[in-house]
Amino acid sequence: MSTSALRFYDVHKRYGKTHALAGMSFEVKAGVVTGLIGPNGAGKTTTFSVATGAVQEDAGVVDVLGKGAFDPRVHGSVVSVLPQDCALSPYSNAKQLLGHYARLSGMTKREAQKETARLLELTSLTERAGSRVRELSHGMRRRLAVAQALIGTPKLILLDEPTGGLDPKLVASMRDILRSLRGKSAVLVSTHILSDVEDTCDEVIFVDRGRVTRSGALDDVTQRARLVTLRVSEEVSEEVLARARAKNISLTRTASLAYSYSLTEGQDASDALTALLGAGVRVVEVTMGEPLMDAYLKAQQE
């Protein structure tokens, strides 16, 4: 059995003169939550469209769950999607809509009813089950759209901007939902909100201009095991930095009042902390790794 839930290899897609995908290659592993991050126009939505067969690639290989390119007859009940900016049918109510999609996914009427109730509960929409879609707020519609993507037990879930338009409380519950999917489904989440990725994803894929600029486990990309970042209350003098260097602790100023250094064999984070505290520097925060934003910006510049 393939451990890869979704694989793109050198995929190209053009819209007229625009090269939306220019050799996109990546892999989403089974049971892993992966974040797809990139600027507007980087090719994220086209990636989703190609992955779900809405758009046909010009060249390259797309493999979904080891069974070739997406085909609803093969993947219909095991792959689900939350497309971006797509309107739900306006005149049905939340319950009818989820019931319909559950039936389309191959469930019996009874199974569909049960599943609908579960998903309404999960997305806190039980009280609005009888409301027509057009009567729901933007956030509620988004939750309903997320709910339809969670019907059944999909092996691959593609979520395009799942937290867009949600209030902070719902963002938190959405993150809980994403975390709960770990180990059960492969999830590819496209988002601009990096804190969502840091909070929920195991792996990240940075994309720009239709290709991957960097990918890997979140801990590797942010160097969580190798990089120590220290925030201090005042700038560290050259003398203190030189003394630290003498102890093989090479501190680099990364931002105002922020210094980082890469751990070498046998070192740990407390070495730098001890060196600075010993020199009378007030350290206000110690973090392992660099912020995802920094890793992302670096990847975009490379």
Add this chain to the structure above:
Amino acid sequence: MSKASTNGAARFVRGALHCARFDLAESLRSRRVLIFLVLYLALSVGSAILFTELLQAVEEELALQLLVARTDLPGSMTQAVVERPEVRRVLYRFIRDNALVDAVLSVPPIALLFGWVTLTFTPLLVVLTSSDAISEEVAAGTARFALFRVSRGSYVFGKLIAQTALMCVGLLLAALGAYIVGAVQLGSFEPVRSALYIGRYALTSSVYAFSFLGLTLGISQLTRSVPWSRALGLFAMVTVIGLERFLVKGKLPQRFPVTSETLCQVLPPAHKLDLWRVTLSEMAPALVMLVALGLTFFAIGASRFVRRDL
């Protein structure tokens, strides 16, 4: 047939029926379908009322000419009206088939009117109400929630089923309206014969309009622009009707009779006249051809839809 292909066909039909049922329910929940049904009813009832008024005026004139007492209820002298040689001559000019003229003149007048109105206007109503049935959902992205669950073929076939059902509901309502107006307004109303003929014309009109529905939904699959699908639907309908007129009445049939006749066969209006024939065996070729044309137009659109980017 192998088990796999049987399962595939069963899945296709199941998906299409789910899509059709949901589309029909969604239409019934929207106000749009009310407008659609009101249009059918208004057309049928309005034309029936106008017709009975016209019939009354004709009968009054006839009573004057024949020096008999005029009646208050229109239709009391219908038989006398239809037996007038002028009426037969006018009909013959249009039909050019004596057997068909006899068949038409034997039909109860309200049913005759209903048949003429629905055969003439249902294609237009179908184009107006169904031309964006697919393009609108593709444009709004609504289709994508279904299209990763069922095949595109299944989805559009479901749309065809739903729109056909809606059209039939509209025609049924129109038939009911015409029947009630006839029963109330006409003096010589024959309840059973009128019901049978109105029912029959509702059926033949639905088959005739189905060919336009196939054309309209075929076009709706080619574009994701709602205004374009509406404009193209109307354009296609006008073109088909105009082309048939041209092939029948223009100079082409005189110079190239076989070509004209052959080309005509793929145009629904060329089969319209045969829908007035008396027996089913006479009508059957036209009915089969119209269904086949509707399905062919639809399938041409579908063959593009299943491959194009959404």
